[in-house]
Amino acid sequence: MSRKTTATKNIGKTDKTSDYRFFSETIEIGRISPLSFLEAGSSDYKEKHFYWQNADRTLTIVGLGHAKIITSNEYDKRFLEVSKRWKELCAVLIKEEKDIAPVLFGGFSFDPKSIKASKWDGFPSAYFVVPSYQLISKNGQMFISINLITTDSNAVEEFDALREERDRLIHIAEVNEFASSIKPIVSGIDEIEKDSYLKAVQDVTDQINKGEAEKVVIARSLQMNFEQEVSSVAALHHITSEQQESYHFGLQKNGQLFFGATPERLIEIVDGQAYSACVAGSIKRGKTAMEDRELGEELLNDDKNREEHHYVVNMISNVFNKNCSDVSMPKEPKLMRIRDIQHLFTPIEGKLVSGADIFNLVEELHPTPALGGVPTNKAMEVIRREERMDRGYYAAPIGWTDSDGNGEFAVAIRSGLLDGDKAYLYAGGGIVADSEPDKEYDETWVKFRPVLRALGGKLNG
Template structure:
């Protein structure tokens, strides 16, 4: 695209404008070109210099990456978000003008964003700017996958659009983003940490164990917050670099507004859909990594044989199997879990494969699966009711579905755990664990401390 010096951009926009003037309907125009290899972090970093909101997504295998700069169009929904997002996206795609000769699922207009953990709760001050569900179609989307590098430019046009001026701006900004010159890197440094009400949290664990003894609830997942302060305003690019380097088996994501950035490295896929094939994940049951390979194997084997963790894991397996019945067929689930190793932790892991039913999309599957017992508890309704009444933390997008989808509802969502909300030099980090009848408050507290580690390390702690 850069070699065309803006001629292609202007030509596509002019053709689109003529169509818009005939139809008298403003619309999205999306232009995709294959480009030379670009450094993803350089592209992301330069988005800040253009004073634009940024988005980032890398899957757990790090073979698909999206970097979004700016905001061409956003779909927002605070009530009934799954249905509204689906309808709004479908309507938008019907009138979107595409210039894309590539048929790959990861090119063309991509919506990237998230849903709230609990759509019934109002957003508090901490999560200002993250109200309800929000999905952004970036002005500039860099896609990097096995097919190469692609740049998609998305622009909203109406009958009064100045095509010549718009094309000049788009060409100039895309040139700046694609300049592969070295970027400066400022390392972050934590200078202060504050545990939010740890004694109150442990007391809530005890309250949950007593509650489970009395009421028909098997598990409730409690989350807590760790507040940190940095020496300087946070360099989000450096945080992404640290997460990509230190958490290679995780989904790395960032979604930035003008005042905050929600960022993390989640090991947990919620669901992936491509060509009507569903892949989901049961990830529950946790243990630390060993200091040596022998100790690591021993700890992993103990996790596989641990009755509490296996019970917790099976709850998730059963729930995902039941949830998929209405929107999937040919559901295939292995009988026993395996170990899923991460940098600081290891988990029990069971993959789930299925075929999506006719008439359903990725978003229906997300709605059915969220929240899994690994994030709220089991049964879902009873555990959510308890959290609404007793948990003091406002989860916002923490523990919620975050991900992307394309014009055909191919896409992927992870569960937004091992994450933090960053506002300049301050950050709130979140971690949780499943509480069952035999849970020990001190041990559960120590488990959450381990789960804070990925974000603490990424922030320079």
């Protein structure tokens, strides 16, 4: 029986436990550029695409079209709601054993209780999609899957139409040469509420010295203006080319692309084994190898940065001890060096206990002290009071999971919201008792650089 005949036969069956039927079919293809596949769908799926690449570039995922959208505006149950609805879909999944597991991709807002007016009004508290067309490049092999989630009795005809469209997209990606665009022409950069940011850092430092919190992360934003609209594919091309050591992501919704190149993994699950990274404390890169080494040693021995890192290690290790067995973690941090910045870094791993899934860990890990503060609840209160913006999905979990329970989420820092001929960039830092506003301000410029550079901005403030 042919591959197509087998899949079509399965499509005729209905699972009586659900109104939905979830069909997935995978073919292996020759190597094409994932961004070329994204470009192939840039016209017909302009508002319906995503991009993901892990830090070691062994996995790239591109999604075009929406087989299903899962959203939530719940304050306290958004992680549970997304997990529950995904498991319900997976329970009615029909695919062959050799087919690649379907992916659910998306993100959460940093603070679902934020009520500030913002550019993020089109993004709900949680937004996830199952793509109609899913490209996965993994360890040198490339696969494209069709995902169909339907209640329609004419599913066979619908699936055949998806096959034809899949083949059209592959052909375009194979024969049309992807022309990497020049960087956008920047017409201006506006620092949003700079004075308010500097005042907030000082006010928060004063509050910490009064014992109201131990650490609070305060962020700020820039607005970039361009001479013309910037395409999502161009933005993703430039940032993936320039930030080699990072997680790359792009999530398109309602004409806006949230994208970035983050160094920080929140959680990864591979065959029941969970991995995370404690990343906090930072310093610039040196102009020479010797200066770079000296700055790294300074970071490793700096009390403020070690304290900031210690908060993150404590929090993440507590979450792992609750949700995992056989937890292991080195006693001392090491350096993570990426293009513009050095961080203190401590890896951690453990075996996921029965009943836990990736959304359980994402919920308990967010926000880490590196993005929120210590204690968490108090820090969030201070952020809501002192920051003059809504962070949206900045500093929040973004990533994927699949029908096998594997997945990976990163912390969406070094990121921006691209909106036509404008972009909004975000950066912040941990404020502790001895923080100085001017130094914190300078550090945000280092953190703006990846997105700023990718969009054609200058490297200094």
